[in-house]
Amino acid sequence: MKLKDLKINQKAIIVNCQDKQLPLKLMEMGCVDGVEVTLLNKAPLGTPLYFMMGDTRMALGKEIVNELEVVLTEDDVKEKA
Amino acid sequence: MSKKKLKIALVGNPNTGKTSLFNKLTGLHKKIGNYPGITVNRVSGTFKLDDGTEVELIDLPGTYSLHPTSKDEEVVLKELLTNREGIDGVLMVADVNNLKRNLILLTELQDLGYPVMLAINMCDEMAKKGIRIDVEKLQELLQIPVILVSAKKSKGNGERKGKGKIHQMREMLPEIFKFSSKKYFEYYGLTGTNIDFIKPDFPQENTYKLWLLYTEQDKFKSLIDAHYKQILELPLDHSIVKRLLQKEVVKRYRDINHILKETYHIDKRKATGLTERIDRILLHKIWGILIFVLIMFLVFQAIFTWASIPMDWIDNFFSQTNIYLKANLPDNQLTALLTDGILSGIAGVLIFVPQITLLFLFIALLEEMGYMSRIVFLMDRLMQPFGLSGKSVVPLLSGTACAVPAIMSARTIENSKERLISMLVTPFITCSARLPVYTIIIALIIPKEESFGFINLQGLVLFGLYFLGFASALLAAFILSKFLTSKYKRYFILEMPEYKAPILKNVWITVWDNVKAFMFGAGKIIVAFSIILWFLATHGGPKFKDAQKYFQTEKSAHTNTPSDLSSYKLEHSYLGQMGKTIEPVLKPLGYDWKIGIAIITSFAAREVFVSTLSTIYSVGANDDDQLLRERMASERNLVTGQKTFTFAVGISLLLFYVFAMQCFSTLATLRNETKTWKWPVLVFVYMTGTAYITALMAYQFLK
Numbered sequence: 103m104k105l106k107d108l109k110i111n112q113k114a115i116i117v118n119c120q121d122k123q124l125p126l127k128l129m130e131m132g133c134v135d136g137v138e139v140t141l142l143n144k145a146p147l148g149t150p151l152y153f154m155m156g157d158t159r160m161a162l163g164k165e166i167v168n169e170l171e172v173v174l175t176e177d178d179v180k181e182k183a
Numbered sequence: 184m185s186k187k188k189l190k191i192a193l194v195g196n197p198n199t200g201k202t203s204l205f206n207k208l209t210g211l212h213k214k215i216g217n218y219p220g221i222t223v224n225r226v227s228g229t230f231k232l233d234d235g236t237e238v239e240l241i242d243l244p245g246t247y248s249l250h251p252t253s254k255d256e257e258v259v260l261k262e263l264l265t266n267r268e269g270i271d272g273v274l275m276v277a278d279v280n281n282l283k284r285n286l287i288l289l290t291e292l293q294d295l296g297y298p299v300m301l302a303i304n305m306c307d308e309m310a311k312k313g314i315r316i317d318v319e320k321l322q323e324l325l326q327i328p329v330i331l332v333s334a335k336k337s338k339g340n341g342e343r344k345g346k347g348k349i350h351q352m353r354e355m356l357p358e359i360f361k362f363s364s365k366k367y368f369e370y371y372g373l374t375g376t377n378i379d380f381i382k383p384d385f386p387q388e389n390t391y392k393l394w395l396l397y398t399e400q401d402k403f404k405s406l407i408d409a410h411y412k413q414i415l416e417l418p419l420d421h422s423i424v425k426r427l428l429q430k431e432v433v434k435r436y437r438d439i440n441h442i443l444k445e446t447y448h449i450d451k452r453k454a455t456g457l458t459e460r461i462d463r464i465l466l467h468k469i470w471g472i473l474i475f476v477l478i479m480f481l482v483f484q485a486i487f488t489w490a491s492i493p494m495d496w497i498d499n500f501f502s503q504t505n506i507y508l509k510a511n512l513p514d515n516q517l518t519a520l521l522t523d524g525i526l527s528g529i530a531g532v533l534i535f536v537p538q539i540t541l542l543f544l545f546i547a548l549l550e551e552m553g554y555m556s557r558i559v560f561l562m563d564r565l566m567q568p569f570g571l572s573g574k575s576v577v578p579l580l581s582g583t584a585c586a587v588p589a590i591m592s593a594r595t596i597e598n599s600k601e602r603l604i605s606m607l608v609t610p611f612i613t614c615s616a617r618l619p620v621y622t623i624i625i626a627l628i629i630p631k632e633e634s635f636g637f638i639n640l641q642g643l644v645l646f647g648l649y650f651l652g653f654a655s656a657l658l659a660a661f662i663l664s665k666f667l668t669s670k671y672k673r674y675f676i677l678e679m680p681e682y683k684a685p686i687l688k689n690v691w692i693t694v695w696d697n698v699k700a701f702m703f704g705a706g707k708i709i710v711a712f713s714i715i716l717w718f719l720a721t722h723g724g725p726k727f728k729d730a731q732k733y734f735q736t737e738k739s740a741h742t743n744t745p746s747d748l749s750s751y752k753l754e755h756s757y758l759g760q761m762g763k764t765i766e767p768v769l770k771p772l773g774y775d776w777k778i779g780i781a782i783i784t785s786f787a788a789r790e791v792f793v794s795t796l797s798t799i800y801s802v803g804a805n806d807d808d809q810l811l812r813e814r815m816a817s818e819r820n821l822v823t824g825q826k827t828f829t830f831a832v833g834i835s836l837l838l839f840y841v842f843a844m845q846c847f848s849t850l851a852t853l854r855n856e857t858k859t860w861k862w863p864v865l866v867f868v869y870m871t872g873t874a875y876i877t878a879l880m881a882y883q884f885l886k
Contacts, residue, residue, distance in 0.1 A: 120426070122422060125672070125674045125676070126248075126425065126429060126432065127674065128674075128676060129432040129433070130247045130248040130250070130284075130287055131247055131284060131676060132281075132283070134432070134433060134436055135433075142459055142462065143463070143466045145560055145564060146561060147564035147565065149564060149675075150564070150677070152466065152560060154459070156283075156284075157280065157281050157283060157284070158281055158678060159458065159459075159681075160676060160679060161559075161675070161676075161677040161679055162676055163563070163674060163676070164675075165674060165675070166674060166675065
């Protein structure tokens with residue numbers, strides 16, 4: 103599942119931040135593997151998307167949310183089931 | 184440290200209150216210069232320690248790490264790596280809410296071998312957020328001096344007596360030299376065979392410095408001196424390096440987690456989520472946009488309407504002073520220079536101050552409160568196809584009032600390429616000084632009638648001109664973004680800071696800094712130019728000097744001599760001669776030399792076009808344009824006997840004023856903001872070039 107597919111308030115965990123396509127800055131800002139991410143908001147034109155990423159609130163553009171791979175956290179999976 | 188002068192770099196992530204802390208530490212003793220070759224400001228300030236040591240604090244641009252992603256961040260890497268300035272140590276500012284991420288940069292600074300002190304800012308929020316920090320333990324583990332401060336709360340009596348936190352912080356600075364700096368990177372084993380191979384040749388250099396020189400070499404090849412040449416000769420595989428850099432971040436986080444586990448405790452239940460809740464409204468698809476439009480409307484209203492009140496005061500004050508001085512000083516060249524030259528020039532500078540003040544008041548407030556990042560979030564997708572930032576909305580909108588404050592407002596755009604493009608295209612936006620020109624020409628050539636029963640044709644043309652200005656700004660931005668390439672790929676990663684009540688003192692400092700930068704930067708150029716313009720309009724050849732005599736004889740001999748002396752003098756001044764000289768160039772556009780003079784004088788400000796025509800046609804200054812309009816309508820070409828202001832000439836003039844760079848103050852501001860004449864000259868060439876070509880085509884098709 104990609105980060106862009108997250109629904110608002112859904113929680114997930116980052117798994118591929120070391121992908122070649124992704125900038126180093128992302129990791130420096132706290133987006134590392136295993137960090138919990140929650141989608142807070144979407145911009146009026148679809149992207150950027152606004153997340154709580156660990157302790158940091160950050161907005162990410164299309165080129166990043168299309169690449170970042172996530173898995174839903176267990177709470178979220180349970181709720182769905 | 185026996186040295187009597189210390190040079191300390193202030194480093195930190197964006198949104199950590201670094202600048203407010205800088206203001207607190209240095210007071211108002213700040214110097215703004217710029218780094219050679221780039222448009223990034225170098226801000227520094229000084230203060231004295233109790234023992235007399237003078238400290239120069241250099242406020243480096245905010246950055247998340249020493250791996251730059253923009254020109255501004257590059258400054259930090261370059262300054263710290265080459266240390267051409269002789270920096271003795273670093274004061275690192277961190278945000279208490281985001282300590283983990285902030286410490287990435289700290290460990291990098293330590294690895295580079297700099298003595299560092301860590302100031303954890305915004306500690307006033309700790310109790311509220313359930314954060315506890317064991318400062319002693321943190322000092323021990325990081326092996327550097329650590330202090331908790333609050334740029335917001337550290338005022339009051341203690342500060343004046345020299346006992347406050349800020350004072351304590353200043354006095355702690357020399358302690359950085361008591362610690363030997365801790366190293367992290369050396370134990371990561373990431374440098375690979377390349378660096379290890381050359382390491383023996385640089386026994387006194389630390390490994391991390393060599394590593395940065397190697398991995399970031401493409402950013403400053405020219406700066407690496409011969410001493411390090413062999414680093415450049417090593418093979419460099421970008422994808423391998425990237426993997427290693429990513430591993431480095433992971434390892435740094437691991438080290439930091441170990442340190443924070445023992446020293447930093449947060450009670451998650453205390454999190455209020457207030458910022459998230461405010462964002463739910465301010466970033467809402469409908470409400471968010473509505474509030475944004477409302478705020479922008481307020482900004483627009485302020486610089487368009489509110490600013491006009493103090494602008495009228497300034498205008499009145501200077502014209503009264505002028506009248507008074509002329510009445511009381513001897514009637515000679517010196518008085519004329521003082522009143523019409525220098526004083527008018529100063530008035531021409533001060534007239535911009537109300538707009539700059541109000542615009543920056545809004546910008547500083549929005550920035551302090553954290554709303555500017557939200558503007559980027561809301562507007563980025565709209566502006567990004569044109570190579571602009573979401574924040575470019577502010578200069579583009581402010582440009583409808585005046586390009587001068589608008590260009591300055593681009594300062595808030597972090598990315599220097601987007602900032603430059605915003606500044607270069609803002610002058611296309613129809614500013615308020617174009618309105619008087621548009622009004623009089625539209626009234627002259629467009630019939631005052633309703634089309635289709637309800638659309639006012641004159642209004643429609645005016646709307647079209649505004650639209651044309653806006654469209655050409657966006658088009659120019661699009662073209663420029665294709666030419667101004669950047670070595671940095673654009674990724675949209677934006678931290679959304681917490682909403683905060685603004686620190687009013689910071690707001691005032693921002694406003695004052697900008698007003699000062701304009702008055703003493705662009706202001707000087709504007710005064711100089713208006714003196715030159717005054718000289719050219721009030722001096723001339725023999726026919727100007729003895730205008731009285733020539734005027735009388737010519738008046739009786741010819742019928743085409745102007746009806747009063749002042750227009751005769753203008754015609755024979757140097758300026759008039761310039762107008763006549765450029766007539767061949769302007770003829771294909773349908774203009775005669777009289778219009779030529781008006782075009783030259785309107786460099787001072789576009790609306791001067793109207794008053795110059797009044798002088799040339801001897802209608803005198805008049806509050807309504809009725810008289811001038813009638814005079815223009817009846818004006819005929821002496822050679823062909825045809826009307827001067829035909830429909831074709833009118834359209835040609837309108838198009839000329841839509842595009843032409845007819846404003847010296849704008850050029851002076853561009854010069855001041857970019858610190859080079861290169862960009863203002865480019866803007867002049869492409870704007871006036873576009874103006875000439877479109878006016879030429881319009882006239883040739885329509886005549």
